[in-house]
Amino acid sequence: MTDELAKAQAALEEARRAQLEAEARIAELEASAQRAAKDTPPPAADDANPAEAPPVAERFEEAPAAPVPADPDQPAEPGASVAPTAESGPLDADAVALVRAGYAFEGPALEMGALVNGAPDAETQVRIPLAMVNRHGLIAGATGTGKTKTLQVLAEQLSAAGVPVFAADIKGDLSGIATPGESSEKLLARTAGIGQAWEPRAAPVEYYALGGVGHGVPIRATVLDFGPTLLAKVLGLNATQESSLGIVFAYADDQQLPLVDLKDLRELLLWLTGDGKEELRRLGGISTQTAGVILREITAFSEQGADRFFGEPEFDTRELLRTAADGRGIVSLLEVPGVADQPALFSTFLMWLLADLFEDLPEVGDIDRPKLVFFFDEAHLLFKDASKDFLAAIVQTVRLIRSKGVGIFFVTQTPKDVPDDVLAQLGSRVQHQLRAHTPDAEQALRATVRTYPRSGYDLGEVLTTLGIGEAIVTVMDERGAPTPVAWTRLRAPQGSMDPTPDDRIQATVQASPLLATYGEAVDRESAYELLQARMREAEQAEQDAEARKAAEDEAARLEAQAERARRSGGRSGGSSGGSGGASGGGNVITDFLGSRSGQAMIRDIVRGVFGNRRR
Template identity: 50%
Template structure:
């Protein structure tokens, strides 16, 4: 039943419940993307596990998010449960065998797997704006922040780097606005508050170094199987915006870093986006366009993207049209929206005259799905009502000790466990602020010293009125010039007079001269007599 170059999904059956034929997904069309939809409890997670196991055995690395912890069991050998054995027998799966798969566990918080980080710079202003739920004006300021960082040699690694840069922009808003455009202090303040919210939600665990290397989620084992990277997302789902933004960032990194390969014989990586509706909820148009661009073009990089969600209406029509491989589990049709979803799902399939697709969607049993995949020349196959094969790995979560044992022998053990905090925008701006503060303090000290020195010179340089009875100290001694004439040059220690003091001194000398002359005349007159 297993065929080279094809992934066995299950066996379809006729309306009379007789088995029809095995249903396959051809590896060469694995990068043409796909979708797995269905209501809660209809078997989506098991189908995701079946596809992940099949790609791994074909040598294709897989990345998927584990929302409830159930998917972690893929790392352990399957168990002989009644429903597993019954389904394998029912569909004639004679090649079925239990198996464990090479798994690498990841966790943004570092609790249930290896730490996953990226830098603020790698995230970029568009995704960061989405993560912060920024307005258009705030997004503009954030774009300016990244421009300033690029031009100023300010690496943006973690939240404190961006916080420091925003503080700098707020303090220098006027001069920066003249160069880069309006920088509103209110927008800067809103972004700063947004960063605090992200920090409280645990986003500081996500931003920093060492950043995740794309090559570490594209590993293969020595026996040729693809590694299955499982992201622990049970805690991450408490912040759905962070979850969706992280997965979109990872897709964008794959798109930007991987080379063009055209149409390979099998994908380079298959990416499962569980709870895909979170990506598009309240998403601005520019973000939806970005997702559409990535999905459309990443196929040529050899990456297949598979959206997993409850309702096909969760995915925009422009993206839904690009998903060639489809697995539709049961949907309920009680409300008008649910009825619309059923019709939408039915219309996306190539019709099968043997049954009504819309009616079949509402009557599918657990583990049963409508399946249509791309066949020769990329043409969708006629939709078939299919019993999905049982997974070979364990269905259900690993225990904590089992998970830790897998983490300990992981090929990336020790690579991402310790934080690295190298010099970046925060340290550079802090050092610049320190030097500026020291320079300002030195300038103020120099000014104060100059003012003090000038005050002392003014007080010591005033001319004083000579003291009576001590004229010998107040009058400057006359010096003799080189030619023998009496000079009038004052000694270096002689003090200058103020204008008032000079006037008073002159008046005193005039009085003394007049009195002296009167005394002389009186004495001479008495002698004549």
């Protein structure tokens, strides 16, 4: 630290000497001009060799620092960087020394890159203390400015430090972290200019996919484990509807109806609003209208693709805390195809993941390195159309999960994508270039500038002129205070900047020890099957009741017909007397039904209809 301050002091003295020399030269030139105005020949020393003493402004422009390259990605030649001065960059020597001291941490740190002050200053490294990563962070910037590569740089270093990482690989290009990068002259020149000893290196990676859609080990969760509170927030239910959903979950538990997937919950609501109406009334506090609203929301949620996420075997979130055999943290990459069209599914999964970890992990307080770090790329999708309750849940989770040793980094285009209450919880800020081509974008730029500490930069201008792979950085130091704002040229990833080929990803997935546990979906008997059986039994009972009634009606009709026949036969026999007996006439059918054999046949028919004939 003393050597750095001494260098800074020397640079300051040099600047002061240059200033005094410039003032003397200006005074001399002014005197010469006055003599020329009086037609007095100037001293010979002034005309001897003007090129040897150029105006001081020109000398400042020709400062020995390496010039800023036209291509922001093209670094200065290795070794060309010198201590920046006020003439070569926006920061004076004192400000540079302040930045250098502000990022000189005692403990282990993640190397972000080198200060840019007209040219990269390899002696002024910008870092994030490893112990402060669980204070969360933000990586923001316009499309194509290098956000994902910054994420990759941090993930690689966290893995190397033994910290497991989880990231949603929405665009697919983050998978390159599993493949060693390729060297090039431009890459080596750039990394040498910022003091990075670059070498190709791959990180240990585990690939996941929601419900098995895409490459990766399937991740599933049960509706029961997800719970009514979080589900209500995802569905956007009001307080009354959330309370009713909680009662439905309690009823399912009481009736031993396992809620595994959305099909189970949907079937239970259909039962309670249909054949189980009596059960619904018995529960109390749930109206048919409320149950109908919940049912419609679940149906809409299912149509967004959420069905694939719910099921068994349920994923154990502690799998994300694994390290490789060599001690490096495993980088867990989640493939989320079409997430822009399914923000509710994306939000649902992330919140369940955080909530489950928060419930399972013990309190650890302040530790020297985090137990797990999340990177949420395209974070604006997490907050898109989110209800107030859902946002409150996110704020609460971000605030409290730090004590569990978990860090969260949101990656998005502009800080405006993140709610203020969440933004206030983020200790590290890495802001790539912003574009202000529209009134809304200009307003967003001004809002971003106001969120940074005071500095020697005109951030309103700097943020729009940053090169690709450059960012404005401020983090939380080891004391919990913000570091000086630093224009930073960021390090290059050691892994590939291109996606890992699909066949290599598939080979990694097939070799995963987790595939045997989570690879195949299990559809065990749950609420859907049990309720279907109940409904079949109820339908059969209804059919049996209808058949019994029909049989009873038929038996009554036959009995009445037989009775009429007997009465008719009696009257006929009494009136005809001998003539009937002599002729052996009369109604044969009536006579038969009135006989003992006819009565026996009628009894057999009735018994057959009721199904109780003795065998």
